Amino acid sequence: MLTIHTYPLGPIQTNCYIVNDDEGNCLIFDPGDEAERIIRHIDEKELNPVAILLTHAHFDHIGAVDGVRDQFSIPVYIHEEEREWLLNPELNGSAKYAGLPNIQNREADFNLRQEGKMTIGSFEFEVRHTPGHSPGSVSYIFEASGFAVVGDTLFKQSVGRTDLQGGNTTVLLSSIHDKLLTLDDETIIYPGHGPATTVEDEKDANPFLNGF
Known part of the structure; x- marks a missing residue:
């Protein structure tokens, strides 16, 4: 059985997710800021991190990557379309906002190139390429859980913005329709910001998805 913990972090309150199994192994999704808070949670819960998985490389999702990676000596995974974004403040957007530090991480340890089933330690899941918000956006599907x-x-009654580097509204809506709305209606959707939702609720109530 998997347990998921949600931590809104940083000035934009980006959701970092820590998913652990019954043995205390865990995956860390989108450590966007406040590395010390993530590390403290993991230490307090006596968890054993095995990897950092990134949904995409906008600055608010990657700000704590190196801090967490170095603390636990674990690999980082990102889609190959955004492998350079980790290193480049112009691409990840941190250079565009006054008052924010430029985010420059080291390269990811693994670049995701194909969709499909993936196993890391005890964790089995599916990687789906869901571009539109950014060209290398991916979703991680834990079907059994x-x-x-x-x-x-995708957000609760909203969708990702497409006015940033590489964004495309048509591509985004296609990704949502083809890769996410095809999941079981009961599937819980954990977005990058805000509360969780379900596939069924978004089919019924998301005003951006009328016609799907």
Whole structure:
């Protein structure tokens, strides 16, 4: 059985998710800021991190990557379309906002190139490429546990913005329709910001998805 913990972090309150199994192994999704808080939670819960998985590389999702990676000596995974974004403040957007530090991480340890089933330690899940908000956005589907971590692709009664680097509204809506709304209606959607929702609720009530 998997347990998921949600931590809104940083000035934009980006959701970092920590998913652990019954043995205390855990995956860390989108450590966007406040590395010390993430590390403290993991230490207090006596968890054993095995990897950092990124839904995409906008600055608010990657700000604590190196701090957490170095603390636990674990690999980082990102889609190959955004492998350079981790290193480049112009691409990840941190250079565009006054008052925010430029985010420059080291390269990811693994670049995701294909969709499909993936196993890391005891964790089995599916990677789906869901571009539109950004070209390398991916969603991580835990079908057996009934949830998906989708980054900024889909929100409760909203969708990701497409006015940033590489954004495309048509591509985004296609990703949502083809890759997320095809999941079981009961699937819990964990977005990059705000509360969780379900596939069924978004089909019924999301005003951006009328016609799907």
